[in-house]
Amino acid sequence: TKRKVAVPGAGEHPLQYNYTFWYSxxxxxxxxxxQSYEQNIKQIGSFASVEQFWRFYSHMIRPDDLTGHSDxxxxxxxxxxxxEDDANKSGGKWIIRLxxxxxxxxxxxxxxxxxxxxxxxxxxxxxxxxxxxxxxxxISIWNKTASDQATTARIRDTLRRVLNLPPNTxxxxxxxxxxx
Amino acid sequence: xxxxxxxRKFLLECRSSPLAR
Numbered sequence: 001t002k003r004k005v006a007v008p009g010a011g012e013h014p015l016q017y018n019y020t021f022w023y024s025x026x027x028x029x030x031x032x033x034x035q036s037y038e039q040n041i042k043q044i045g046s047f048a049s050v051e052q053f054w055r056f057y058s059h060m061i062r063p064d065d066l067t068g069h070s071d072x073x074x075x076x077x078x079x080x081x082x083x084e085d086d087a088n089k090s091g092g093k094w095i096i097r098l099x100x101x102x103x104x105x106x107x108x109x110x111x112x113x114x115x116x117x118x119x120x121x122x123x124x125x126x127x128x129x130x131x132x133x134x135x136x137x138x139i140s141i142w143n144k145t146a147s148d149q150a151t152t153a154r155i156r157d158t159l160r161r162v163l164n165l166p167p168n169t170x171x172x173x174x175x176x177x178x179x180x
Numbered sequence: 181x182x183x184x185x186x187x188r189k190f191l192l193e194c195r196s197s198p199l200a201r
Contacts, residue, residue, distance in 0.1 A: 016184040050186065051197060054200035058201075115191065116186035162188075
C-alpha cells in the first residue's frame with residue numbers, strides 16, 4: 001500500500017527532508033527476529049514542516065517518562081528504521097549511553113539538530129533512535145556510509161556540540177557489517 | 181542546491197505558533 005507523502009501546509013516552514021516518527025516496544029519473552037521486530041514497530045506519522053513536527057512531538061510521551069523496553073525512531077520518510085533498508089545497509093551509527101534522566105533533553109536536542117540540518121553531511125543522515133532501557137538509555141544516529149570517515153567524524157563533533165555532553169561521555173561507532 | 185537550515189532557537193520559537201497546534 002502506498003502512503004501519502006507529507007507536504008508543508010500554507011504558511012508553514014518546510015524542512016529540507018520529510019521525516020517519519022516510529023515507536024517500538026519489546027514484548028517480553030518473544031524472540032527478536034527481523035519479523036517480530038517489524039511487527040512490533042509502529043508508524044506514528046510523517047511530517048514535512050517545522051509546524052507539523054511540533055504537532056506530533058508535543059503529543060508524544062517524553063523518553064524519560066517511558067517505562068520498560070521502548071524506542072522512539074525518527075527517520076527520513078521512506079527509510080525504515082532497520083538495518084535491512086537499502087539506505088542503512090552500508091551504514092553505521094554513533095551510540096551514546098546516557099545515565100537515567102538525560103534522555104528527554106538529549107533526544108530533543110538531537111532531533112532539532114537533524115531537522116535543522118545542523119550536521120552538514122549532505123544526504124548522509126538516515127535517522128536517530130532513543131532506546132529506553134532499565135539501567136540506562138541509549139541515543140543513536142544512523143548514517144548511510146560507515147566507511148566515510150570524514151562524515152562520521154563530522155557527525156561525532158556535531159553531536160558533542162548540540163547535545164552539550166560532558167567531556168568524558170563515551171561515544172561508540174558501530175557499523176552494519178560488524179553487527180550482523 | 182540550497183539547504184534549509186534552522187537553528188534550535190528558531191525551531192523552539194515555532195512551537196508556539198498557532199499552526200503548530
